[in-house]
Amino acid sequence: MTVSLPAPAAVRRARSRSLLSRATEWVVERLLLVCAFVSIGTTFGIVAILGVETLAFFQQVPLFAFFTDTQWTPLFSDKHYGILPLLSGTLLVAGGAMLVALPVGLLAAVYLSEYAPVRVRAVLKPALEVLAGVPTVVYGYFALLFVTPILQTLVPGTEVFNAASASIVMGIMIIPLVSSLSEDAMSAVPRSLREAALALGATRQETTVKVVIPAAASGIMASFILTASRAIGETMIVAIAAGLQPKLTLNPFESVETMTAYIVQVSLGDTPHGSLEYQTIFAVGTALFVLTFLLNVVSLGVVRRFREQYQ
């Protein structure tokens, strides 16, 4: 049997590229490069501006005072530049949100991955993810106008603006983040490991707790880290519902101010460019950046130490 093939020369000629197509390729390649650099460049730009303005800030405010002063009053006549009240406000609200989101999110993930019938899961998972698509300003007003009145009835003396309300609602907002990512991590654990446990007489619960969750630990931790970063960086809910009073307190029913809320407050005001007040937001921004960064580093270390990596 003979198969008729075109002569090699003909194939080569058909493949030789015109000058135009080569030029197009050169342009496209450069275009892609530029696109890639837009985001990288922006990141570098942000870090550079943060750095410059933060340096300018610390030429006037000593680093020691920044970390030890217990008052944050740059906009008043009696000026104090202690980050602690903002830091405590941030950690209080974010910690509260994690307290809500981690258990609920993790249990939801366990249900979706280990217990839910296929059809229930097919409906529930996307539905949960819709929660993440609600604009945060909606959550903010939901906290202020719905959750806060309830809290005020339950806990008399709760201030109109308070950390608890923001925490609860922020927690609800980030549940899908925890559940979705944790569920992915658990679903990725090979079936053979579950079968091994079940074949030894383990119940579904024992299999989940002793095999699936440890094997998925790094993914679950990653979801926690991402969620914590999101909670710390969240702005709208806290600006609306948690208040604008930098207060060094652990009482969730009082008004507090978070780092992000402070940045919003100054940005919306008429603080002149280049003033020390203006530079405070960059100092706070840098602190926020460092906080999130540290959180990531520490958590990654923890994950490396304790994960059970499956093959």
Added chain:
Amino acid sequence: MIMTTTAQKVEAEKVEKDIILDIQELSVYYGKFRAVNGVSIPVERHKVVSLIGPSGCGKSTLLRSLNRMNDLIPTARVEGKVLFQGEDLYAPGADPIDIRFRVGMVFQKPNPFPKSIYDNVAFGPRINGFKGKLDDLVEESLRQAALWDEVKDRLKDSAYALSGGQQQRLCIARTLAVRPELILMDEPCSALDPIATLAIEDLIHQLQEQYTIVIVTHNMQQAGRVSDYTAFMNMDADRAGYLVEYDATQQIFTNPQDKRTEDYISGRFG
């Protein structure tokens, strides 16, 4: 006709033999698909029974219905009986958790937990509330699985540090640690090299003194080497697996009663 005589002979033998597991007219369905059709196999205590047959004839499905692992597949259901020590595994009150504790299983691909060697073996005893000396039980199980000497100095190492053959023996040790009354093996050597395979086969011989083993294998030589009895399964045009012949391994390989068995073991199909 031959099947009937075989069945009658087997029935008669059951009376005088110590039957630990009696599969009676077992059919397994996945939804509407019948994967196994009316299989009856009596398994004698302290014997090794191998299930052989072409791919897709329902060997693994049959095996997985013996410790109710098929329960994990939502559409799976069975008809017929599986009497284990006289109790029907599919009786309404039967607890699959308890059954799986008593009927151990070793899988095709080694599947150790991503934990230490020690914790792998200790897993079963721990979840089943073992009260005695765990260290001794772990050592004893690893010894029975012929792995102790290779791992005794590194019990805290990850199970993944072991070779494939060692991992499979670890999985066997993990199964032995709950002292099952019956062990099911689903092509336990298919992912292993010839040397590791021989080690597992030796192990099966040794385990026979204390345990009863049902093993699915693709490898007829293996069936010949390790088992006392062999069940040859085949499938119909509708892909439902059925039992062709069940007899002493010696008999199946040297003097099969059924033409299909003979064709299969002589390599004419499958």
